[in-house]
Amino acid sequence: MTDFLKARWENLIMANYVVDPELLTPYLPNGVELDYFDGKTYVSLVGFMFKDTKIFNVPIPFIGSFEEVNLRFYVKRTVNDEVRRGVVFISEIIPSKIIAMTANLLYKEHYRYAPTINHITNSHAEKKVVYKWQINKKWNRISVQAMADGICIKENSLEEFIFEHYYGYSALSKKTSLEYKVNHPRWNINYVKDFDIHCCFQSLYGDAFKTLDNVSPHSVMLAEGSDVSVKWKKNYF
Secondary structure (H helix, E strand, O other): OEEEEEEEEEEEEEEEEEHHHHHHHHHHOOOOOOEEOOOEEEEEEEEEEEEEEEEEEEOOOOOOOOEEEEEEEEEEEEEEOEEEEEEEEEEEEEEEEHHHHHHHHHHOOEEEEEEEEEEEEEEEOOEEEEEEEEOOOEEEEEEEEEEEEOOEEOOOOHHHHOOOOOOEEEEEOOOOEEEEEOOOOOEEEEEEEOOOOEOOOHHOOHHHHHHHHHHOOEEEEEEEEEEEEEEOOOOOO
């Protein structure tokens, strides 16, 4: 099956917050249910580099590499005996109006345009990753300082739960949903030594998320990333 998108995702920061399941219920597409880890539901503020982007294997001039920041939560869908674990996006911020419009049209996602910048430095011992995005003339940021050496994700860990969701779901209507699959190998992660987050959740994502303005994340993670692909095939249910 033809790949709609090919790219490389690198230096994925995940700042994970425990939230009340009732907060997420209004955003659930029909036919999927919330996914829990140790009885808790999570949202993740995510920042990463989107590199070498190709649409139907055609490179995108000038804007093939850029930053993305999104807010997502975790769901699952059972098809026959298979449990498909995926994510739903509250919002996705990128610095390209063209890509945002295309993704919203074809995959009914929630992309929006905003200026973004990054600062990534590496040494033999550690790396520092910073993502910034501007909304209403104010800069938000998410950054980590981490060990340079990658380590394997442990089985049955929170890291495995956060990173091992390979489907995306979006609502086409109250009764119809869309499913697509993201393909990539299992990632290595970098041990996070310190982090800094300045994000106005209420301004970005609405009053429902204003409580996150005043709390620290439950955990912050950094994954090295890899090549990824999204198939053109989409399932409707």
